[in-house]
Amino acid sequence: MREIKFRVWSNDLMEYRRLNDINTNRGLGMGFEVVNGIGSKTTTVYHSVNDVVEQYTGLKDKNGKSIYEGDILKRKDFLFHNGNYVFLPVEYKYAEYGLGMRRLNDVYKSCEVVGNIHEDAGLLGVPE
DSSP: OOOEEEEEEEEEEEEEEEEESSOOSSSEEEEEEEEEEESSSEEEEEETTTTTEEEEEEOOEEEEEEEETTTEEEETTTTTTTTTTTEEEEEEEEEEEEEEEEEEEHHHHGOEEETTTTGGGGTTOOOO
16 A cells, blocks of 8 residues: 655745644644445545645656655657657646656656645746
């Protein structure tokens, strides 16, 4: 079973706050609980209205850094084979984590976490 961790971007404070199974609520206006069910567990995350909850993907980049939803990964541009790098955000869609048009599980070992969509949007060509 993969490790369950969350981080929360506070749009009010403009900073990240983290939750894991040890630190479930430390006066941060958020928390989570895991409830054992029949053959499974249900996880509920509580957070402030203006927060963005991002989950750990269970994967690490080529340098051993944890990859979360909302991270920006750098990888070689294999489409044009020109030796350049592309910067793509990690997104959860279609019931799995993706990086552009690729499944994150297929490419994460060749990628590097270089930022996140909240603090480093300029890497994606988006004005910060």
